[in-house]
Amino acid sequence: MTLHPEKLTCITSAAQSEVGRPSSRTALQLTADACLAAIADAGLEVSDIDGIACYPGKSAEGGGIAPVSPSEAAAVLGIDPNWTLASAEGFSHMAPIFNAITAIACGLARHVVVFRSVAQATARMASRSSTLMSGSRNRVEGNNAWTVPFNALSPINTFALYAQAYFEKYGANEEQLGMIAVNNRRNAAHNENAVYRKPLSLDDYLASRVISTPLRLLDCDSHIDGSTAIVVSHRDAAKDLKNPPLHIESMGMAVGGLWVGRYEGDFTSMPAAHKAGEMLWSRTDLKPADMDCAQIYDGFSIHVWMWMEALGLVPRGEACRFVEGGKRIALDGELPLNTGGGQLSAGRFHGYGHIHEATVQLWHRGGGRQVEDAKTCIISNGGYGYGAMILRRD
Amino acid sequence: MSETIPPARKLPKLEPGSAFFWTSGADGVLRIQRCSSCGTWQHPPFPRCSSCGSEAVAPAPVSGKGRIASYTINHERWLPGLQVPFVFAVVELAEQSELYVFTNLLAPVEAARLGMPVTVAFEQHEDVWLPMFRPDETGGVA
Numbered sequence A: 001m002t003l004h005p006e007k008l009t010c011i012t013s014a015a016q017s018e019v020g021r022p023s024s025r026t027a028l029q030l031t032a033d034a035c036l037a038a039i040a041d042a043g044l045e046v047s048d049i050d051g052i053a054c055y056p057g058k059s060a061e062g063g064g065i066a067p068v069s070p071s072e073a074a075a076v077l078g079i080d081p082n083w084t085l086a087s088a089e090g091f092s093h094m095a096p097i098f099n100a101i102t103a104i105a106c107g108l109a110r111h112v113v114v115f116r117s118v119a120q121a122t123a124r125m126a127s128r129s130s131t132l133m134s135g136s137r138n139r140v141e142g143n144n145a146w147t148v149p150f151n152a153l154s155p156i157n158t159f160a161l162y163a164q165a166y167f168e169k170y171g172a173n174e175e176q177l178g179m180i181a182v183n184n185r186r187n188a189a190h191n192e193n194a195v196y197r198k199p200l201s202l203d204d205y206l207a208s209r210v211i212s213t214p215l216r217l218l219d220c221d222s223h224i225d226g227s228t229a230i231v232v233s234h235r236d237a238a239k240d241l242k243n244p245p246l247h248i249e250s251m252g253m254a255v256g257g258l259w260v261g262r263y264e265g266d267f268t269s270m271p272a273a274h275k276a277g278e279m280l281w282s283r284t285d286l287k288p289a290d291m292d293c294a295q296i297y298d299g300f301s302i303h304v305w306m307w308m309e310a311l312g313l314v315p316r317g318e319a320c321r322f323v324e325g326g327k328r329i330a331l332d333g334e335l336p337l338n339t340g341g342g343q344l345s346a347g348r349f350h351g352y353g354h355i356h357e358a359t360v361q362l363w364h365r366g367g368g369r370q371v372e373d374a375k376t377c378i379i380s381n382g383g384y385g386y387g388a389m390i391l392r393r394d
Numbered sequence B: 001m002s003e004t005i006p007p008a009r010k011l012p013k014l015e016p017g018s019a020f021f022w023t024s025g026a027d028g029v030l031r032i033q034r035c036s037s038c039g040t041w042q043h044p045p046f047p048r049c050s051s052c053g054s055e056a057v058a059p060a061p062v063s064g065k066g067r068i069a070s071y072t073i074n075h076e077r078w079l080p081g082l083q084v085p086f087v088f089a090v091v092e093l094a095e096q097s098e099l100y101v102f103t104n105l106l107a108p109v110e111a112a113r114l115g116m117p118v119t120v121a122f123e124q125h126e127d128v129w130l131p132m133f134r135p136d137e138t139g140g141v142a
Ligand SMILES: [Zn+2]
Pocket: B035, B036, B037, B038, B039, B040, B049, B050, B051, B052, B053, B054
């Protein structure tokens, strides 16, 4: 019999810090803000938390992408963990959640706080450019060496290759792709933590500057300072907490593809994401049609199409037509999509904004962006490694 | 903000596993890692063949011909002095399905299209021969 550790666990709370471009608070302060708010939201005390994990940990990279380690967060919060983990490896941003699930299922912890903090807005104040673009004469090494010498100085250039190939193979067009940004912004208007809330029309999208064909400025997410935290609990420890537990109905994960192995495919899909999708659906009786809403990773807009197809929410090559006009992905449509504004409008939380928004919907905290009576939500994260979850409330 | 003028291109560091790729153009021939046990080509290079597991992998000459699997026209001037627009492309080499290399297309940007036959044209920068590609006037590979 297959063990499903995720079914022994649930999400019992979620919270976000303030979001700044930049914030006056440090990454460690923002982390503490989010974690303490999440612990309180669960109805727990700091002393109840026995595990702490984050993506991706702390590094000297300097761009604000990895500003806080779980051990320093534990020290600052006064958490005395049995179990900690930082992971940038494998299943992208969801790796610490999947690892927390297995730790809880194995009895190593009962309540794990998982956080993702970013300080990329602050880092950009110090230096305009990302690490790929630094003007230093140092030579490029590692995986970046395959693209940067050809002046592909931003990840947008690589993902533009996917978008162009998808456009040509499936006859997609920029009006269809623009609906991702337009729909996100429509939803962000109701999200007070979103960084961009001003209404955006398809004409505004089409008038925005082209960065790397066919992708425009408004196809890109936006760097921020902020932190998101969730508490993952054993289901037996979740019964008497404040929020109705959100069951982790299923999880799916895969690695492989560009920079994490060899790319196999024709640049119209992320093949490993399809594998994550297959795993996800193999662990539940629910079907794509049972999803009340979807929080789909949008580092760039094109990710959304590739993820929707990888998860089987639409057939291959059909995401472009599904989103066209924006009706079917609207809050009252058949698959409300990125209801908090996604990363394009709410900011680059590296997938944790999507997870947070799933909890907002399932706890019916959405206000003007609430999907009526939402009980299930599918979430995906990642552009290089791939993770997906289905959350469900009773 | 004072910024030093960067080099025209950021060049790859010549690392043990991949230096052959960047210096291959010195004699005008593109080389890709190939497994001598099973014949599979692989790029980026690995210390062993990911098809059969053999460590008998070594650089071997390729035709330098292929087709554009996808491309993008970059308009953003990421660095001072960067000439835009330019085409960043991924080429599927003729030797094997899904054997991809990244490159720039040496042609007017409006000429780029998927499936376009291309052939390698090296550009030397210091001790690096960047494998660029240009349209293959001979019609390229079948
Ligand atoms: Zn072999």
